[in-house]
Amino acid sequence: MTRVAILTPDPAEVAYPDLWPKVLARLQRALDGAGIDAMPTPWTAHVDDVSALRGYACVLPLLAWGYHHDAARWQRACATWQREGLPLANPARVLAWNTDKRYLRELAAQGVAIPPTAFVDALSQAAVEQAFADSGADELIAKPAISGGAWKTRRLRRGDVIDAMEPMPMLLQPYLPTIGTQGETSLLYFDGRLSHVVNKRPLAGEFRIQEEFGGQYALVAAPPAGALALAEQVLRAVGEPLLYARIDMLPDADGRWLLMEAELIEPDFYLAVDPAQGAGFAQTLRRWVGAGG
Template sequence: MTEIAILTPDPADVSHTTLWPKVLARLQRALDAAGITVTPTPWTMHADDASALRGFARVLPLLAWGYHFDHVRWLRACATWQREGIAMANPASVLAWNSDKRYLVELAARGVALPATTFTDHLQQHVIERMFDATGVDELIVKPAISGGAWKTVRVRRGDAIEPGDGTTMLVQPYLPTIEHEGETSLLYFGGVLSHVVNKRPVAGEFRVQEEFGGVYRVLDDPPAGAVALAEQVLAAIDAPLLYARIDVVPDADGLWLLMEAELIEPDFYLGSDPQQGAGFARALRDALNDGATA
């Protein structure tokens, strides 16, 4: 049997105590048939000394939830893993880059379509008003550049008063009403191969599609060609040896597909909706191990 490590939340973060073991068990079921065993270990234990990770064939950050609560330590950990040559998947450099949503600016510069996006370290009313004027929309989405799971994500309507920023870098984008009737579409890639596509729609009166907010998920047997084309453009623009990627896209009112997120750290694979129940992921990991590729 081949042994890998999967990084888990900081033990001090009790919010995920009962959840991550269940997700780990689902991943392990997918890996068992490929002869891969899993050892869970908190990512925070290896931020400054990665020696305990050296014996694993691969180290995957698939349950490293909460890294955005201690981003400085996360960046330090990624630097440690890269410096010490730990066989990470995805690569440690990608894990650091993808943890700050300012990566979207780089992808836009490489031709990837995304909603009009601005970042500000000084969120003030005039910044919001200027974005309304520049885009002509009536609603905006505001969230931290370093966040996860819709944490501190708010929907702002024209005329709403906002709380001044505290120096945290914030992302501001137009709200896309298509999310309400078209949903967000997630494309799951394992080893660069499209595995499955899941559409996620919010419940009435909600804009967040996460399950904890009532989001409704369904697998798409025939995914939109435009969504697939955009996802593959994103992967080409990232140009890194990715074991896994979840590309989240949404169409605008004109049907143009736009990138919302490229999830390369600890994305939900939606294995419950995966017709192969994770077999494609296990196969991609086994192939990477057999190739002896290192990050």
């Protein structure tokens, strides 16, 4: 039987105690069906020494949730994995690059449509007021450049007083009301091929679409043409061999699709609404391992 490792949260991580085991169980069921034995192991156990991972055909960082809480150690781990030639999917260099959401600036420079975004070194009253002035928006979303699961993500209104926050690079983007009316759409790709499409909508009055905030997920039979074109443009711009990718996007008020994030590290595949229940990913992984990545 093919053996792979799935990197899981640090044992001290307290942010996702109930959610990640459910996601792991769905993955393991899918991989079991393809004759793949998936062993969970905390990513923090392999930061400087990869010897315990040497026997696996592939290492999947799919549940390394919470890495943003210890970003320096995570980047050190990525450097170690790249140096040691660990059979990671996706490559360690991609993981390191995708860690910091300022990659959006690089993709935008290649013509990928993103929301108007101010990249600032820290959240401050002056930075927020400048972003309001530049964007003309009535509300902003402020998110850390290194984050996950809407960690420390805030919705700001004109006139809000910005309280002191730990200095960290931030992204400031206009709040797009279409998140409430049309939701965010995710296109799931396995080895460059579209697998399934999921629409995610927040609860009324909420702007976060994650499951822990009550987000509702539904399968989309076929992606809108504009969404599909944007997702494939993003993959071309990334230009790396990817076993998996989740491309998250949102239409603006004019119907133009905008990239919110390219999730290339530890995306939930939303297998609960995948008609194949992960069988497509499992078969893709078997081919990937057989071809040596």
